[in-house]
Amino acid sequence: MRKLVNILITFLALLVSIDHVLAQGLLIKTKDHDECTKLCNEMVFNCNAGIWTKTKNKEEGWCLLWQNSKPPTINSSLAIYMPSETECEGLKKRLGGQFWWKKDDIGLNGWCIEGKPPVSKFKPDLSKVWKSNQGYGEIHWVQGWYGDKTKTITINNQYWDNSEKKYVVEGKWGRTKSSSNGGFKFLFDSPNSFSGKWWYSTKPTSKNNWSGKSK
Numbered sequence: 001m002r003k004l005v006n007i008l009i010t011f012l013a014l015l016v017s018i019d020h021v022l023a024q025g026l027l028i029k030t031k032d033h034d035e036c037t038k039l040c041n042e043m044v045f046n047c048n049a050g051i052w053t054k055t056k057n058k059e060e061g062w063c064l065l066w067q068n069s070k071p072p073t074i075n076s077s078l079a080i081y082m083p084s085e086t087e088c089e090g091l092k093k094r095l096g097g098q099f100w101w102k103k104d105d106i107g108l109n110g111w112c113i114e115g116k117p118p119v120s121k122f123k124p125d126l127s128k129v130w131k132s133n134q135g136y137g138e139i140h141w142v143q144g145w146y147g148d149k150t151k152t153i154t155i156n157n158q159y160w161d162n163s164e165k166k167y168v169v170e171g172k173w174g175r176t177k178s179s180s181n182g183g184f185k186f187l188f189d190s191p192n193s194f195s196g197k198w199w200y201s202t203k204p205t206s207k208n209n210w211s212g213k214s215k
Contacts, residue, residue: 079111088112119165122191125214126155126169132212139212150176153184161187173198184210 085101091112092099100117103110126141137147146153155171167188174181183204186196192214197207 079113083109085110121160122167122188123160124167124169124188124191124194126158129215130212131215132210134210136210136212138215146173152176169194169196186210 085103088099088101088110098116099112099114101110102113130139130141132139132146137151139146139153141153141155144152144154152174153171154173155169157168157170159168160166161168164187169186169188170184172181172183180200182198182200182202184196184198186194188194193212195209195211198210199205199207
């Protein structure tokens, strides 16, 4: 009887501290993972999994209690079924982490998934004029020059790097009025921006920053 009373008291206390009711369980603020596990063991319903995530820049964290055998995942990432993208944004603010929204194929509901959204393959439009951030001037990829027409740039290779999730452009640069020349490797993290390195052919290990964006 005493154990039942303690369980009921714990449950009533939780009703006050519950921040959010999820489709599969509850979201409760706790001070650490041990307290989260304890709550899971004392829950009235059959709580089989308790996950604790530390709040950004704070000592306490959020305890996610699940009724299922284990929290649902998508590609090994925590996935919470929610009624809208707005709810997902609210959970993101509460946990202080990264979550992204994936709409369900049926209805308005969807999954709020922990982590960064997957990057789809893209190819930057190099037929456009691009602008350098370091003062190297405009880059005219197709015409083969940057800054002014005495500074040449040639693309030798370009491809999608699946491990980096970035588009890679490699090539050479040179001068029409001198023998200066070298190479470069640019990584495009989006269709509109890149960052990378350039170097002299005589000093291939001494690399310099070069970044830019499309105009």
